[in-house]
Amino acid sequence: MLESHLPSGPLEKKWDLRKFENKLVNPANRRKHSVIVVGTGLAGASVAATIAEQGYRVKVFTYHESPRRAHSIAAQGGINAAKNYQNDGDSAYRLFYDTLKGGDFRAREANVYRLAQVSVNIIDQCVAQGVPFAREYGGMLTNRSFGGAQVSRTFYARGQTGQQLLLGAYSALMRQVGERTIDLHVRSEMLDLVLVNGRARGVVVRDLVTGEIESHSADAVVLATGGYANVFFLSTNAKYSNCTASWRAYKRGAYMANPCYTQIHPTCIPVSGDYQSKLTLMSESLRNDGRVWVPKKAGDTRNPAEIGDEDRDYFLERMYPAFGNLVPRDVASRAAKRMCDEGRGVGQTKLSVYLDFRDAITRLGEQEVAEKYGNLFQMYEKITDENPYKVPMRIYPAVHYVMGGLWVDYNLMSNVPGLFVLGEANFSDHGANRLGASALMQGLADGYFIAPYSLGNYLGSTKMEPAKDSDPAFQEALANVQGQVKQLLSIKGNQSADVLHRRLGKIMWEYCGMARNEAGLKKAMGEIRKLREEFWSTLSVPGEGAQLNSELEKAGRMADFLELGELMCLDALERKESCGGHLREEYQTEEGETLRDDANFSHVAAWEGTAQGPKLHKEGLQFEYLKPGSRNYK
Amino acid sequence: MKLNLKIWRQGAKDSDGKFVDYPIDDVNPDMSFLEMLDVVNIRLVAKGETAIEFDHDCREGICGSCSLTINGQPHGPDTGTATCQLHMRRFEDGQTIVVEPWRAKAFPVLRDLMVDRSAFDRIIAAGGFVSVNTGTAPDGNAVAIPKDICESSMDSAACIGCGACVAACKNASAMLFVGAKVTHLALLPQGQPERRRRVRAMVAQMDEEGFGSCSNTGACEAACPKEISLENIAKLNRELLAASLCD
Incomplete structure (x- = not known):
């Protein structure tokens, strides 16, 4: 039986109520508790730093050579927060609405609302750490727009937002390493989860330099090990990204939820050869100023510059006039696929569409376009040997992210007591489709502001014997x-x-x-x-x-x-x-x-691994505040 | 394309290494350098020979994992490019390419082309942060930061910590890496309270790790895949001087 442990009370009060109900651990007693954190991306680094600051003893494991290498570093476009700095009608409720609708009403209302609520704290925390978010001339934080929203709520640091947020969390983590409250193990891969009396009490890791296999024990285990999009081999994920930590937990009894929910990102550099090792994303932020099109006629192989507006089909603007080029990712991806299926794709393989900056360059000038997207244009040119200031980019959808992951309750704890799952590794907040700039938000919300409370409650309310490696x-x-x-x-x-x-x-x-x-x-x-x-x-x-x-x-x-x-x-x-x-x-x-x-x-489809094969458990989704409607971006 | 690769092979930290020749005659010019190494490895593994070990991950120039000194140049011949973004079209048919790990006392070789750069992490742990516990932050707009200051800070914050600056330097100095972090935080209002303590602690840790001194040749800037400017070293020197005068 799946129990999501949702708090009672009205939507806006649920999180406050839960925080109040939570058991606390006296500051002096916290050092008696130990927690293992696996993974050092946004979620892992932020939770490890935060609970170490609170006084818990923390052991951190990553297969990377340094916590700063985690794949969160590669996120480009931005992070959403309902600050309403633009005075354009944003609020926690609107961010909640956009995110739930964007996910096609396949997420829990209470989780998504909490995410929207704490989003504002994330920006404050990151600014205080020295994250150089883009600013206006007056010195205030600026925003850009992202898909699936009609307000401008995305904070960014050029095209390297993930890098800057991760370096912020990494610096907080390393500060605790310096203070010896965190015991950091790099090049150390988790290969099994250890359960004692049904509770998660440790991990088995392999030292990737010496090959030594050893176990570590603690009072709770946090997995912040990212997503499994590399099951497709070609994806925008880093080469090392994998499902092993989650899958080994699944084999020990943790449920895997909605594993089929995969995000196909519409704007990636198309596949060019069969030696190709990965795909490169071109940030969704490019759709703020780039216009997506294909020739109206199939088989029109003219140079794009020679194709006049009358022969171009700006298909997203045509099909979805209200959101235009900024429709959500799943919608944009399917539209691009449809164009290519109709034979109107461009490039040698005919499996790509144009993303054109001609009009933006005319309107803003090359310099302003370069200021906003320079590093992305440069990255594109390095890979394709084409100059996107002169020739439209060619893009095609590619696997980018997975909404599915280990099942967790409202407290981010899996069905295995003591096993918490954060960030992309869990299934919780994005439903069947994630909106752009929401992954960074969720990773940091989980790590800085949600899991530390849940962990405190678990450690404060659970009586445990010390775990022994001889068990x-x-x-x-x-x-x-x-x-x-x-x-x-x-x-x-x-x-x-x-x-x-x-x-x-x-x-x-x-x-x-x-x-x-x-x-x-x-x-x-x-x-x-x-x-x-x-x-x-x-x-x-x-x-x-x-x-x-x-x-x-x-x-x-x-x-x-x-x-x-x-x-x-x-x-x-x-x-x-x-x-x-x-x-x-x-x-x-x-x-x-x-x-x-x-x-x-x-419902959420949560799969249990049994000797007879996967067994399905369903968690019904209730909608008290938003009525699931058909998702209309027209 | 036909190429003759001369690749550094070394079994472990304490063993001797040597160059081994790997001729390859079917390189596609659109391959990235690391994809070319993937092909070499796939063939080695099929024959039961051990793969050439090298660090890599994001393959889009941001994680800082990849390294490799290619024909004597860290990250190869292109400017502002990490090895993972280098493409084979940059090389000539028939060329000999020598591939080595980063060479620096503070970056010991772990195996083949893989080195241990944890010295960088220890430098950050010594002071490369703002001491602000989660939950204590004021509103993000509470302090206005001029746009140009913010942009300059971002120029320095763009460092990916790959270590090419150290590999390029004849003294194996880490001044550009340390200078970039010190500058990033010294420019921002949030970095002010710990400004002096930070620079002293980071430089002390840098020295302890065995990095060399800076002799201003600018090789680090030339090799940097993110084109971090030498001005960061000048700023580091000024910050250190100011901090020592204030003691």
Whole structure:
């Protein structure tokens, strides 16, 4: 039975009420409690710093060489907050409305409202840390617009907002490391979760330099380990991003929620060759000034500069006049796909559309455009060898983020007591589609302002014996990890994990990507099972376990992706409706918009891993304040 | 494209290393440098030979993981570019390319092309922050910050901590890295209360880690993928002098 532990009371008071109900731990007693945090992105770094400041003993683990390398660093465009500095009608309630609607009414009202509420504190905290957000000449903070909103509420630091926010959280984390309240373990990968008497009490990690496998115990475990979009191989995620921490927790009993909810970002640099290792995002902020178009006629191969306005189809502006180029990501992605399916795509592969700055450069001048987007233009030119000031950018949708993740209650605790899940790793706030600039907001909301309260309450209200590494549960988990490492090394086949991973990605993109259908999903599940057999019989991992061995790391992560991919397909198959980023071809309107089925699917699908296979648990979603309507951006 | 790669191979921190030749004859000019190494590795692994280890992650020039000294230049021949953004079209058919790890006493090699840059983290832990606990912040607009000051601060804050400045410097000095962080925070009102303590602590930690001194050749600025200016070192020197005079 899934209990979301929502507070009572009116929407605006729920979080205050919960904070008041929470048990507290006396400052002098906090040092008696220890917490393990895995991951050092926005959510992990911010929660670790915050609880260490409060006086808890914290152990932090990251597979990166430094906490600052975590993938939050790559977020470009901005962070939403309901400050209403622009005096354009913003409020916590409007941000709540936009986020819930943007997610196609597949998130919990109370969670989303709390996110909107604390968003304003995030900006204040980051400014105080020295994050150089963009400002007006008068010295005040400035904003830009992002998709799915008609107010301007996105704070940014050039095209490097994620970097600046992460460096802020990282500096707070390192300050605590310097004060020895945080014990930091870098190049250390979590490979198992340890449960004692049903509670999360520790982790097993592998030291990636020496290969040593060891266990660590604590009173609670926080996973802030990011998303699993790399199951598609080609995605905008960093190469190391993976599902392993979440998946190993799933195998220990934590539920995986809505795994099929994937965000396909509309503005990425198109795929160019079969050697390609990743895709690069061009920030959504570009849609503030860039106009998206394709030629009106299929097969029009003229140079874009020679195609006059009369022969251009600015399809987003045509189809969605109210939001224009700033429709939410899922809507923009599907529209671009439709143009390419109609044969009107551009570029050599015909799998891209133009994002054109001609009019912005005429209106604002090249210098102002460069000030706003210079680093993005430069990045584009480096990859494509084309100058976007002169030639329109070519873009195509690519996998970018996952809304699905480990199931958590309102307190961000999973169904496993003592296991908290933060940031992209949990499923909680974005429903079936995340709005731009909301990931940074959620990661920092969870880490700075929500999880510290929940952890305090859990530690203050739970009686626990000190965990001992000699406990059989730790020994069993250690043996489990050692066994898997040994198994991966013993196959001695002839294919690297990368080669197999690329093939898994192709299956996922083909059948569980932008558009899905029953036959395709069933086929994908069969193909994934076959690929899994091939993996366990033909994988090659040269070298030893007791050394730095990145092929071994990749192989372990790949083994998990091969299981997760099948669950994603199963979840997509079971959700016989379309919502947000999940488009089932059988359920769409005549215009190709998503067709939700609120009567049967207004729920969170939480999957439990059992010996007989995944078992579905449903958490019904109740809407007391907003009536789920059809999402209209026209 | 045909290339002859000469790549540094080293088993572990304390073992001896050497250059090993890897000829490759089917490089696509649109590949990135790291994608070319991926291809080499995939073939090595298929033959059961150990892969060449190198740090990388975001592959879009922001995480600061990738390194590599390519034909003697940290991050290769392009200016303002990290190795992950370098493309093979930048090289000639038939060229020999020598690939080495960062070379600095404070960055020991872990294996092959991978080095340990945790010295940078310890410098930040010594003082590269504003001491503000979560929850204590005033409104973000409580203090106005002039736009040009904010922009200059951002220029310095853009450092990705990759260590190319150290690798490029004949003294393996970390002055550009430290200068960028000191400047970023010294320019902002939020950085003022700890301004003096910060610069002293960070420089002391820098010296303890075994980085060399600055002799103003500007090699660091030339190698920096984010084009962090040498002015940050001048500012660091001024800040340190001011801090020591105020003792």
